[in-house]
Amino acid sequence: MSTETSASPLILSELAAKEIKKIIADQELDVAKVHLRVGVKGGGCSGFSYILDLTESVKPTDEVFEMHGVKIICDPKSLLYLSGVTVDFKDELMGRGFVFNNPNAT
Numbered sequence: 001m002s003t004e005t006s007a008s009p010l011i012l013s014e015l016a017a018k019e020i021k022k023i024i025a026d027q028e029l030d031v032a033k034v035h036l037r038v039g040v041k042g043g044g045c046s047g048f049s050y051i052l053d054l055t056e057s058v059k060p061t062d063e064v065f066e067m068h069g070v071k072i073i074c075d076p077k078s079l080l081y082l083s084g085v086t087v088d089f090k091d092e093l094m095g096r097g098f099v100f101n102n103p104n105a106t
Helices: 014-026 076-082
Strands: 035-042 048-055 063-067 070-074 086-092 095-101
Touching: 014 048, 014 070, 014 086, 035 076, 070 076
Parallel strands: 035 070
Antiparallel strands: 035 048, 063 070, 086 095
């Protein structure tokens, strides 16, 4: 595990960070221990789907970042697909939830 927090290859919007912090508070999780795991897994229309999870479990191979006060972890394989991706939060009439904006997706 990277002991230092390095520059993030992905972007967490301020609105998404605010919502993550709200979820952590609502679920009474330990903000000092919990991380946002961002990743990809096989499946979905494009061959993979995105993963967002709150966890205290950090693997030795995980990369650790921090953005807007949220600790983010990501496995090295997922980082290949997440470089340049923005994780945002939308709260609109048609629904609310986290949105991945990938400039590399075709």
